[in-house]
Amino acid sequence: MKRLPTALLLGLLGSLSPLSGHAGQAAAGFSGEPAVKAFIVSMHEQYGFDIAHLTRQFAAIQPNATVLRAIRPPAEPAKQRSWQRYRQRFVNPRRVEGGQRFWNEHGAILQRAEAIYGVPPEIIVAIIGVETEYGQNMGSFGVLEALASLAFHYPPRADFFRGELEQFLLMARENGVSPLEIKGSYAGAIGIPQFMPSSQRRYAVDFDGDDRIDLRRSTTDAIGSVGRFLQQHGWQKGAPVAVPARLNGDPAALLAEGIKPALTVRQLEARGVVVAADDDADRPAALIDLVTPDEATEYWLGFDNFYVITRYNRSSFYAMSVFQLAEALREVRDNRLSARP
Template sequence: MTRTPLLFLLVSLAPMAVAETHPGEDAFIEKAVAEHGLDAASVRALLGGAEFKQSIADAIARPAEGKPWYDYRPIFITDQRIAEGVAFWRENEALINQVSEQFGVDPQFIVSIIGVETFYGRITGNYRVLDSLATLSFHYPSDRTRDRSEFFSSELMNYLLLGSEEELPLEEVTGSYAGAMGMGQFMPSSYRAYAVDFDDDGRRDLWRSRPDAIASVANYLAEHGWEAGGPVARRAKAGEGADFSLLKAGYKPELTVLDLHEKGYRSATDLDPEREAALVSLEQQDRDEYWMVFHNFYVITRYNRSKMYAMAVYQLSEALREGMAP
């Protein structure tokens, strides 16, 4: 398929602005030209149509992941989300099985991620991605303790590059307040790196093509090292003298089940004592609960860095798997 030049016919060129539309816009355009060979006038025209949205700045300041687990879990583990997930799985069972086999990713996790992200494609976001990324690139809330404007600036650049690669109408595409797109809510850099054209139509369409969307989620997990059939998480009990400093070590498994056992934590007896594991806690209203988590849990956190997100995906996947049982 012949690709159109970047931004060609995707933006309506407006007269070049004398001043910046957004703070830092000139430096961004210089980088786009120097590093990617983009046309300065076209990029400036596109950014000139990007609107700052206070609602986006407000939303980034209060993500769902800021909630305690006892408030976060009920958002995603509901009877409706389970029922609709089972229905989605059954409707697309042949496709999901094909994708699962080809990419080596257990099917319940493919369905669960789409369920957590967009309610199986029903809620993909109604913010213009251009507005989201421009707002967070150039107007990131200055009172946030962790300034991520550089991250979103990189995503905005990837969005411009994605435009010609996938022939996207950059001024029209909608997604989440953070700029994530499609059934699997891929950020532009992830779209470029991990989306696949599973229906072989020459495009990677994460909105209208279920084969592309489903396979892209599987490919993302596979590329990050998914272990088919491997454990994700198991409940653990903290015994007397348990070493709680392990909870600060992160989600990447660097100890073994035996190590955790010796440091005061007990879990399922069928676990291989030599399997690498990490430890996480989740806040309940009256106590914390503890989980041993494994390599596949860490892989899910590559999709979203939150331990609560990964646990929601895991618990929803278990409910979906049970719902599909004969």
């Protein structure tokens, strides 16, 4: 079928707005914005979305000030960044106990995910624990409104969020769900494992075999999807994640190398890094600094598996919290199992 020229489509789209002027723009929600009109036309041209239907959906939402406040970085990030404060939010008795219950309830599924993807249960449990406290806090923002707010009213990352908005609309259509019904985080992350729409379409799996992927209601799908995400990003079965380190000298040059492992442990030791054991002397690693104001900085060596966790959330604080929660979960579970008669 021959498509109409873009200029004509935009003209037709404008005629769908029932009101004009400032009051009309408010009543039409997002659909009255020129950039949104162009986006709707693009979705029609690329993917065959119905213009009138999509316009009505965007008319039902409007820029969300809470989302836009939440996405902005702190006014003084250097003063507010604290590893110890961050760690206490996620590595604490409540999440450890919640993780034990989650592991007990879903142990067979976690074992199956480990067999298929090579990711140990404690890592999958820890990610879900950090992300949503085992599915308890999946977010209450309308995902369509959140992503549109960021795509069209947050210039620093507009391109990224427009891409996620596109992927979200495709995902909703594929799953036969109205995009207005889906709730998630202020950044548009969805479900028990908090996948962004592009990650859900690329990495999520139907792990419970019901012929649909549902990360909001199926814990089984969530577990399998976390395992597959990590495996697809290079998780190495049985390999270490991170080890504590000390440093002789100025860390600036090594930290400037970034968190992707590039130098071997032996090379790092030659540049002043001290680790307790050299079993992994030939394994690539990166120097990780965990800063807390008015306290000594913690240093670790992060291996490839540490870097893989940062693909989930590109923060060394996040990856270390996942790793340390996973270690605590494994230790408690092992102790309880060994104590059984």
